[in-house]
Amino acid sequence: MVVRTVESFAEGKWFRSTRLSPIESAINGEIVAETGSDGLDFGAMVSYARNSGGSALRAMTFHQRANLVKALGQAIGEHKEKLYEMSFDTGATRADSWIDIEGGAGTLFSASNKAKRELPNSNIIIDGEFEPLSKSGSFAGLHIYSSKQGVAVHINAYNFPIWGMLEKIGPSLIAGLPVIVKPAQQTGYIAEAAVRIMLATGLLPDGALQLISGSTGDLLDHLTGQDSVAFTGSAATSEKLQQHPAIAREAVLFNAERDSLNASILGPDAMGGTPEFDLFVKEVAKEMTVKAGQKCTAIRRALVPADRMDEVQDALSRRLAATIVGDPRRDDVRMGALVSRGQRADVLGKVALQAKVADIVFGSLDEANFKGDGLDKGAFLSPLLLRADDPWKASAIHEMEAFGPVATLMPYKDVDDAIALANFGQGSLALSVVSHDNDVVRQIVSGAGSFHGRMVFINRDCAKESTGHGTPLPVLVHGGPGRAGGGEEQGGVRAVKHAMQRSALQGTPDMLAAIIGEYLPGTTQTTGDVHPFRKKMSELEIGYTFNSAWRTVTLEDIEHFAHFTGDTFYAHMDEVAAAASPIFGGRVAHGYLILSFAAGLFVDPAPGPVLANFGLERLRFVKPLKPGDSMKVALTAKSKSLRNAEMGEVRWSVLVTNQGDDVVATYDLLTMNTP
Structure with a gap:
């Protein structure tokens, strides 16, 4: 196997570190890449982004930036087969990587289209209504968004090395911000390949996109109030970054999207034999097995009426038993490996703790019957279904996430109890409700809406076209309160505005009109x-x-x-x-x-x-x-x-x-x- 040396892209040049760390294949444990960032001048990277990339992007209009972002998405699409082949060693099946690769390109297309439809062909956004501030009309005010004169630092998770990168890059570039990307080391070689594809278009201004393949060193020390940090990953790392002295001192905009204990509720109306019952079982099984459960939106807590626990467990176990686990290159395999043996050990350790308050009712902690050859050193794991019959005493289920193919069944007594259990996770990225009862759905939104960044309602009427529980969409916000990080990404042009500075302007109508390039009431x-x-x-x-x-x-x-x-x-x-x-x-x-x-x-x-x-x-x-x-x-x-x-x-x-x-x-x- 050819070992790939993963490089950084800094100050317009590719940089290869002399101190490299190995990355092992999730399938067979062989070394597939080496990576490191020792020797990079992080302060120079920040200056280069601000002075070269930022000034060039700010000179472009929103539509010009949107066209650039669209072209980057097209380039990813044209080279997708190379990315698919590389992604197998992360443990992902082709279906898993479709979300990452083509889904990632799709976020760029969506950001571009929304910007061209909803933003002016200029570099200032008017926010809200014109506000007269004087009796005669000679003094007025309005709000605008303008580009910051800084850099957007993106620190991404390992599970979606392309999607996770592109869904941040698109809005940042459209907002006029140059980007420094820091992918997770374990899958950074996929991100590096995607960055090479985008740079090869020749369309990105110098300094608009830089890549750190390894540690960030003293990067954060160089940030100011004009800069921003967008982080995706664990709560522990997020808390550490938020407490960085420069981020606190300079009031650097910090956006966190953290893994959360997402829940799905089977409505009280969804009896066995109804379409909703079957949809719930299908959705929970899918969220456990897609990407081997390594999704920040995956269902971790499956809440069902107490009198249906056995029925749901049996149906879910049958569906999981039909899931073939093994080498993701095989056509018959539906679930691949975790990203690394280290991640597998982490999941097993957390499941062992959760098993003290819940029973493992499907799967095995040491099962080795996986499809494929030479998998002994791979990071494979059986889907694991737990059951906690006393959910209010099973605090480990509501406080600890096993980031893999793991979910726990829990009973609820009534809708209020289901709402309280869903909220007991202290904030999530996604809550789904499978029900055909509008009154139940309305009650859940009223009681649980403030605890969940996205709520999706699935029933027989929308199931065929629904994107399901765990799919963030570029036109809708992605993020959540509390444990989920309190941040917000995507959401159409909201993501662009989030990266910009909102300011209040006051002056004569003529003066304000000259600034924004638009006629206002009272203008000459x-x-x-x-x-x-x-x-x-x-x-x-x-x-x-x-x-x-x-x-x-x-x-x-x-x-x-x-x-x-x-x-x-x-x-x-x-x-x-x-x-x-x-x-x-x-x-x-x-x-x-x-x-x-x-x-x-x-x-x-x-x-x-x-x-x-x-x-x-x-x-x-x-x-x-x-x-x-x-x-x-x-x-x-x-x-x-x-x-x-x-x-x-x-x-x-x-x-x-x-x-x-x-x-x-x-x-x-x-x-x-x-x-």
């Missing part, structure tokens, strides 16, 4: 002889306004619109009922009639720079328009964002007023325009 407007729909994006000034002519709305207009559309709501057609309304005080025009007339007042119909109207946002009807009232429209270029070489998005502020200058309606109009 400009007008001209050219209709704004005749201007290309490059010619259109933010704040350029078209003021329409007047149009009077008649009773005949209202009645025609009602009969033509079928909208004969009483406020438009019944004078007596409308007059009795505390809102209308008589017949009024349809809101959508107002929108239609507004379009007729501001649209320039000839072909030109405006290619299409693709939406309205923030629509508010402020004051009713009655028969005989007149209306006019102010159409103002609010913001613009180039999407590609052929077109871009223009956002227009539309203000409809009546003859008394009262606001009738406001909304944002979205158009696609030529650049």
Whole structure:
């Protein structure tokens, strides 16, 4: 077997340490790689990231960074077979590695797509509403997110060397932060291969991505308040890092995603023979055996109604007995090895302690009947199912995690008891409930929601399309309170914002508008002889306004619109009922009639720079328009964002007023325009 020397990537160069530690195959114990970081200048790496990578990324827009992240995901996909082959020696089956490799690339695609859809093509994000702060409107405020001038340090766990790295890298790069990645040593050779693939694209700015293959040395000593640390791993290591003097002194943003004692609840309605009963058994068995149970979201505590304990145990034992354990390269194997013999010993030690308060009802601590040849020095272990009939006295089950193919069955008396047991884990990444009873689900959310970062509800209606208990999704937050670390990752653009600095700005509307590149209420407007729909994006000034002519709305207009559309709501057609309304005080025009007339007042119909109207946002009807009232429209270029070489998005502020200058309606109009 060829032994791979794992290198670091620092200050734009690959670096090979002279002091290397061996990494053994989880399958047969042979040395597959050597790794180390002695000799790296960690302070220089931090400076290089800030000065080269950070400045280059901040000069790019969110869309440019999103395109970069997408290209990195594509590169991983193009070289996935190499990564699959390397991953076998970590003990992972191909199905396990699909989550890691293609799932990891998928997080980059998702981050890229969300950023391009939801973030502006600039480098500042507006957060929330514009806030007038003075009577005349000359002083106002708003919140923004801007890129920090630091580096994001990512310290990752061994179980998902690619997914765990990429789900952090994507949002950080989009946020404009250069990254220093420190993978776990046992699977760091997989992470190094993925980093080489991404660097080979030639798309990453110098200093945007660096890799430490070994100890971090004095890296954390060089961090400041502009930097951040994202950690995935054990509670003990997390606590140690959080107490680092530099992190405490400099108030370095620290995000922890720690292993937790996740639970799954079989609903009281899920009797034997129901789809939910079968789904629960399937889900618990899957979470025990996928990745050999080495998932931070895996089910550790399976909570079932007391009268169904035997039935669930029998069904789960039968399913586990059908799981073939052995060499992950074999097509018939469904569960591979733990990542190392050291990890196997750790799991066995913790199970031995848990067995003092629970019975092992399936599996063996020393079983050796695994499929494959030459596995004697591998890290294989049978799935282990425990049973604790007095869960409130089995504190070791609620306080200690055996990070492997291990779960414990526990009974509950009623829904309140199930909630209390789930919460007894003091915070988890994931809680699942298998039930077809909406009242049960609502009760559990009310009682357990604050203890669990994600809650998934599985039943016969969603099972075929459900991602299941243990799958974090890039569009939803991943993290949890208490024992789970109190951190938050992913969640779409939330992850990007989490890596940025939120600031409050105060000043004149014109000043604030100049900062954010967007028209704000009270901003100076400009007008001209050219209709704004005749201007290309490059010619259109933010704040350029078209003021329409007047149009009077008649009773005949209202009645025609009602009969033509079928909208004969009483406020438009019944004078007596409308007059009795505390809102209308008589017949009024349809809101959508107002929108239609507004379009007729501001649209320039000839072909030109405006290619299409693709939406309205923030629509508010402020004051009713009655028969005989007149209306006019102010159409103002609010913001613009180039999407590609052929077109871009223009956002227009539309203000409809009546003859008394009262606001009738406001909304944002979205158009696609030529650049």
